[in-house]
Amino acid sequence: MTQIKDSLYEQLNPLTTVAGQHFVEDFSGNTLDTFRWGVATDTGGSVSMGDEINGGVALTTTTAAYSRSGIGWCPDHTGTDQYMTPLHYSQTGSVIHVITRVAGSTSYANASGFGFMEKFSDGSGRNTACMLLGAVAYFRLRTCNSSGTQTSPDTDVSTADRFTNHLWTTECRATSVDLSCNGVFKVTSTTNLPSSGLAPCCGVQNSNAGAVTTNYVTYIEAYNT
Amino acid sequence: MTFNSVYEITNNLSTVAGQHMIEYFSGNSLDSKRWGKILVGGGTAVMSDSVDGGLVITNPAASLNAICIAFNADASDNVSPMAVRQFSHLGSAFIVVEKFDTFSNYTSGDGTWSGFAADANLSAGGANTCMVGLDAGATDYRLQTTNGSGSQSRTASGLTADTNWHTHKVEATGSSASLTTDGILLVTTTSTISEGQMGINISAVGDSSNVAETYIRYFEAWNN
Numbered sequence: 266m267t268q269i270k271d272s273l274y275e276q277l278n279p280l281t282t283v284a285g286q287h288f289v290e291d292f293s294g295n296t297l298d299t300f301r302w303g304v305a306t307d308t309g310g311s312v313s314m315g316d317e318i319n320g321g322v323a324l325t326t327t328t329a330a331y332s333r334s335g336i337g338w339c340p341d342h343t344g345t346d347q348y349m350t351p352l353h354y355s356q357t358g359s360v361i362h363v364i365t366r367v368a369g370s371t372s373y374a375n376a377s378g379f380g381f382m383e384k385f386s387d388g389s390g391r392n393t394a395c396m397l398l399g400a401v402a403y404f405r406l407r408t409c410n411s412s413g414t415q416t417s418p419d420t421d422v423s424t425a426d427r428f429t430n431h432l433w434t435t436e437c438r439a440t441s442v443d444l445s446c447n448g449v450f451k452v453t454s455t456t457n458l459p460s461s462g463l464a465p466c467c468g469v470q471n472s473n474a475g476a477v478t479t480n481y482v483t484y485i486e487a488y489n490t
Numbered sequence: 491m492t493f494n495s496v497y498e499i500t501n502n503l504s505t506v507a508g509q510h511m512i513e514y515f516s517g518n519s520l521d522s523k524r525w526g527k528i529l530v531g532g533g534t535a536v537m538s539d540s541v542d543g544g545l546v547i548t549n550p551a552a553s554l555n556a557i558c559i560a561f562n563a564d565a566s567d568n569v570s571p572m573a574v575r576q577f578s579h580l581g582s583a584f585i586v587v588e589k590f591d592t593f594s595n596y597t598s599g600d601g602t603w604s605g606f607a608a609d610a611n612l613s614a615g616g617a618n619t620c621m622v623g624l625d626a627g628a629t630d631y632r633l634q635t636t637n638g639s640g641s642q643s644r645t646a647s648g649l650t651a652d653t654n655w656h657t658h659k660v661e662a663t664g665s666s667a668s669l670t671t672d673g674i675l676l677v678t679t680t681s682t683i684s685e686g687q688m689g690i691n692i693s694a695v696g697d698s699s700n701v702a703e704t705y706i707r708y709f710e711a712w713n714n
Contacts, residue, residue, distance in 0.1 A: 269502060272710050273512055274585045274657075276499050281673030283655045284587055286542045286707050288516035301517030338518045351539040353516050353707075462541045487516075489542055 335468025352462030508713030544707025
């Protein structure tokens with residue numbers, strides 16, 4: 266039986282261990298904690314607290330193509346992607362948990378990422394390890410190296426299930442990145458792995474003009490292993 | 491077994507918990523609604539852009555350098571007492587993960603101190619403190635206690651200081667204070683024990699000729 270202890274620290278680590286960087290974000294309150302998070306938007310995208318049960322924070326696009334909404338450890342910005350800072354999490358030994366879902370029932374024509382990134386959005390110069398939700402049949406793991414070369418293996422979780430909350434866990438290891446869903450391992454990537462420190466980031470972008478999409482994020486926890 | 495709530499991790503439901511806080515020092519910037527800063531002489535307290543970096547408090551090499559963050563609004567000098575003092579001298583504790591990256595540069599001045607204090611104080615002075623740190627010129631970690639009259643003790647732990655990360659746990663009981671580092675109880679003192687309520691103050695005072703940096707990536711405090 267797990268014992269009650271005086272501190273959260275002692276429940277997670279023996280005092281003989283010097284714990285690495287760790288944070289927990291519940292996304293529950295009047296506004297987003299803008300000391301911790303920067304807001305990234307483009308073409309009318311917006312970020313607000315979700316005013317519904319399990320609403321968390323809502324990342325909402327407009328109907329316009331390339332409308333975008335996201336949060337990360339970047340400066341508040343619109344348009345041109347910005348680098349994250351600080352990069353507290355190790356590309357070779359860290360874990361990030363994200364609980365997220367999509368609102369609405371329209372066909373999904375967007376590209377959304379939830380996990381670790383070096384820069385808002387992935388691509389050249391943007392080391393990444395995250396869960397990817399795109400206009401494809403299954404949720405994916407996305408890894409991206411510093412040159413912008415990507416690997417995106419499918420899980421067996423259908424994107425038709427995007428309307429209910431899932432816990433996505435991305436674990437960066439020395440020679441791989443693993444993605445699990447609701448505690449069950451799904452897929453690994455051993456190529457095009459990130460090679461620099463990383464920071465938490467979540468974002469959604471309309472790939473084409475169409476419907477408004479909202480991604481809700483209710484929990485993020487990250488730590489170095 | 492898992493817990494239904496964070497509350498139940500540290501308390502039985504039959505227990506009404508006291509004040510408890512956790513600061514991860516991980517995010518885009520320091521939470522300035524929780525922490526106020528006092529910066530003198532060009533010092534800074536910013537997030538460190540490195541893996542496991544946390545917050546870095548830096549003193550440039552110049553005289554009159556002193557920095558602290560505390561439960562107080564930003565100020566230009568010491569505040570006595572600090573605005574919010576929620577932790578009890580009669581039964582409380584904190585755990586801090588920090589490193590003194592340039593501890594050998596603390597050759598003069600008041601060194602660097604983290605923990606409970608009544609004042610937002612650049613040199614960890616004032617009344618009623620219970621802190622861990624490194625005194626100027628000292629070679630080991632020390633436990634600082636200050637009573638309500640301002641009489642202060644800096645008790646040697648015997649553990650040689652270095653530039654590595656360590657986990658320090660400091661407990662205040664009302665009649666004693668103790669320092670446990672990396673799981674080993676190093677020292678207990680009954681000298682000049684805090685006699686009043688305390689907030690949190692993390693200070694660093696450089697000497698006049700060397701840059702001094704302190705990194706901190708976790709702070710948890712609670713009342714028993």
